[in-house]
Amino acid sequence: MNLSILNTINNPSDLRALNQKHLPDLAKELRQFIIDIVATKEGHLGASLGVVELTIALHYVFNTPDDLLIWDVGHQAYVHKILTDRKSYFQTNRQLHGISGFPKRSESKYDTFGTGHSSTSISAALGMAIASQINGDFKKHHVAVIGDASIASGMAFEGLNHAGVTNTNLLVILNDNAIGIDPSVGALKQYLTNVKTGIQKQDNIFEALNFNYSGPIDGHDVFKIISELERLKTIEGPKFLHIITTKGKGLKQAEENQVVYHAPGKFDAITGDIPAKPSTLQAPKYQDVFGLTLVELADKNEKIIGITPAMPTGSSLKFMMDTYPNRAFDVGIAEQHAVTLAAGMATQGMIPFCNIYSTFLQRAYDQIIHDVALQNLPVIFCLDRAGLVGEDGATHHGVFDLAYLRCIPNLIIAAPRNEITLRNLLYTAQLGKLSNPLAIRYPRGRGTELNWKVPFKEVEIGKGEQLKQGESIAILSLGHVAKNVAHAIDDLTVSHYSMGFVKPLDTNLLHNIFEKYENIITIENGTIIGGFGSAIAEFKSEFGYKNTLNTLGVPDTFIEHGTVDELEDIVGISAKKIKAFVLKIMNL
Numbered sequence: 321m322n323l324s325i326l327n328t329i330n331n332p333s334d335l336r337a338l339n340q341k342h343l344p345d346l347a348k349e350l351r352q353f354i355i356d357i358v359a360t361k362e363g364h365l366g367a368s369l370g371v372v373e374l375t376i377a378l379h380y381v382f383n384t385p386d387d388l389l390i391w392d393v394g395h396q397a398y399v400h401k402i403l404t405d406r407k408s409y410f411q412t413n414r415q416l417h418g419i420s421g422f423p424k425r426s427e428s429k430y431d432t433f434g435t436g437h438s439s440t441s442i443s444a445a446l447g448m449a450i451a452s453q454i455n456g457d458f459k460k461h462h463v464a465v466i467g468d469a470s471i472a473s474g475m476a477f478e479g480l481n482h483a484g485v486t487n488t489n490l491l492v493i494l495n496d497n498a499i500g501i502d503p504s505v506g507a508l509k510q511y512l513t514n515v516k517t518g519i520q521k522q523d524n525i526f527e528a529l530n531f532n533y534s535g536p537i538d539g540h541d542v543f544k545i546i547s548e549l550e551r552l553k554t555i556e557g558p559k560f561l562h563i564i565t566t567k568g569k570g571l572k573q574a575e576e577n578q579v580v581y582h583a584p585g586k587f588d589a590i591t592g593d594i595p596a597k598p599s600t601l602q603a604p605k606y607q608d609v610f611g612l613t614l615v616e617l618a619d620k621n622e623k624i625i626g627i628t629p630a631m632p633t634g635s636s637l638k639f640m641m642d643t644y645p646n647r648a649f650d651v652g653i654a655e656q657h658a659v660t661l662a663a664g665m666a667t668q669g670m671i672p673f674c675n676i677y678s679t680f681l682q683r684a685y686d687q688i689i690h691d692v693a694l695q696n697l698p699v700i701f702c703l704d705r706a707g708l709v710g711e712d713g714a715t716h717h718g719v720f721d722l723a724y725l726r727c728i729p730n731l732i733i734a735a736p737r738n739e740i741t742l743r744n745l746l747y748t749a750q751l752g753k754l755s756n757p758l759a760i761r762y763p764r765g766r767g768t769e770l771n772w773k774v775p776f777k778e779v780e781i782g783k784g785e786q787l788k789q790g791e792s793i794a795i796l797s798l799g800h801v802a803k804n805v806a807h808a809i810d811d812l813t814v815s816h817y818s819m820g821f822v823k824p825l826d827t828n829l830l831h832n833i834f835e836k837y838e839n840i841i842t843i844e845n846g847t848i849i850g851g852f853g854s855a856i857a858e859f860k861s862e863f864g865y866k867n868t869l870n871t872l873g874v875p876d877t878f879i880e881h882g883t884v885d886e887l888e889d890i891v892g893i894s895a896k897k898i899k900a901f902v903l904k905i906m907n908l
């Protein structure tokens with residue numbers, strides 16, 4: 321495609337030198353540029369396509385980077401990246417050593433705040449705005465762009481609540497496309513629909529919170545946005561601009577199938593079509609084993625409840641939401657609420673399966689401790705995307721859960737090594753015998769078992785298993801990483817144990833292991849500090865064992881983006897690196 325305007329623009333200064341009449345054509349070229357690259361390199365598509373005009377207008381009107389612009393979540397910041405010095409690197413987006421898929425302070429002076437987890441933008445922009453006031457800078461503008469799903473989160477409301485009693489130079493822009501990854505939910509969504517359709521004209525929520533509200537306006541009319549931003553620039557105090565956009569704008573399939581084209585993987589840049597799945601059989605995704613098994617169990621057990629904070633498709637809870645809409649809830653981006661909601665249900669004899677990505681559960685830490693564990697309520701946490709997740713990178717790796725959960729009294733922590741063990745854990749959790757909360761962590765992607773839909777078998781809580789018999793060295797793995805270990809020691813005479821639980825530990829098995837093997841290696845897809853290896857080290861120290869113990873896992877640093885294979889290799893838990901480590905110990 322002819323990118324004659326985009327070719328002349330590397331940064332916002334170039335953009336501001338452009339005559340306004342060229343901006344609609346620039347918008348077209350930007351869309352094409354993004355589609356062409358994301359079609360082959362993959363990434364988040366729909367959100368960026370929806371904010372092309374808004375991004376142009378923001379950099380056109382405001383004096384970025386002196387004026388401060390924050391993108392909530394940041395998955396919609398591709399246009400921003402392209403217009404701020406990163407056009408020529410954009411094809412490295414989300415790849416190892418390439419640019420990040422999210423705004424990142426160390427990457428660009430235009431990325432004023434790192435994002436990835438949602439609903440932080442209002443608090444961060446308000447913090448900057450208050451700091452500007454204290455510094456005596458009353459000219460600087462502070463802009464937070466937040467989506468309709470992200471603004472419904474508690475944290476966003478905390479920011480609005482505070483901002484409304486300040487006189488800071490803060491502009492919150494609500495990019496309302498009526499969808500998150502899945503359709504937005506809740507009373508606020510209904511309220512916004514009423515505002516858009518004109519049913520709700522009075523008692524504006526944002527005005528009630530002391531914001532100067534304007535909108536809703538068409539977020540694809542670049543001239544209208546520019547003139548409204550120019551007007552808002554002259555108004556003092558907190559301001560709120562409501563714009564209406566279409567997620568996936570400019571690519572027919574992406575507009576029509578917004579859930580799939582949120583992050584579609586590879587697709588045809590011209591037709592928009594996604595290639596058919598390979599016909600060869602492959603093991604199922606862990607998320608589908610969770611989702612389908614839960615429906616199977618819910619068919620027989622009417623106490624089962626499913627809960628997801630805004631990830632019905634990603635977690636596959638959608639299967640239960642379709643089958644049992646009265647017993648499966650998408651609560652929006654509200655991890656804290658999801659956990660306490662589950663706790664409340666457990667007090668009434670329900671069996672709540674609260675499915676939250678490992679990285680997003682970080683937000684609900686107090687709720688896990690205070691509302692669930694302290695009252696010893698048998699909530700079942702299903703932690704999807706545990707371990708290194710790949711291209712989303714440092715903001716999304718689910719590597720901290722073992723460390724942050726292991727110190728919580730009463731909590732049982734399990735990590736199935738394949739789809740069948742996940743299935744059996746889910747089955748065991750709903751038998752009514754559970755008197756503690758249980759966390760089950762499993763990774764993004766596929767496991768190993770083609771024939772996973774086998775008859776259920778109860779799992780003994782806290783029991784490990786031996787997978788391979790060898791001599792002198794024992795490898796203890798936790799969860800799905802057992803697969804890498806199995807490949808690594810395929811032709812070595814090394815013992816392999818899959819421990820299955822990090823809490824409680826199988827102490828009988830551990831005593832056998834420590835009495836039998838001189839060298840013990842632990843392997844986990846999580847942080848070494850505080851994780852599974854630490855638990856084994858604590859066991860060793862408690863019982864005074866003198867064996868040599870090596871703990872492999874994620875080191876004490878934030879891991880960037882790349883494929884899961886690349887990242888596992890970097891941290892030393894790929895099959896290749898495990899094998900090299902074992903051979904070194906064997907002096908081979």
Ligand SMILES: Cc1ncc(C[n+]2csc(CCOP(=O)(O)OP(=O)(O)O)c2C)c(N)n1
Nearest residue numbers: 367436437438467468469470499500501630
């Ligand atoms: C705390 C947290 N929970 C869940 C997510 C996963 N997530 C990423 S984008 C998204 C939807 C965001 O929707 P919206 O704010 O409306 O932005 P849009 O994609 O429509 O532009 C969700 C749920 C997240 N990033 N952070």
Ligand SMILES: CC(=O)[C@@H](O)[C@H](O)COP(=O)(O)O
Nearest residue numbers: 393395436583634705712764
């Ligand atoms: C931006 C964001 O937080 C989500 O879109 C996330 O990238 C989803 O991850 P999965 O692709 O693993 O569902």
Ligand SMILES: [Mg+2]
Nearest residue numbers: 467468499500
């Ligand atoms: Mg949205």
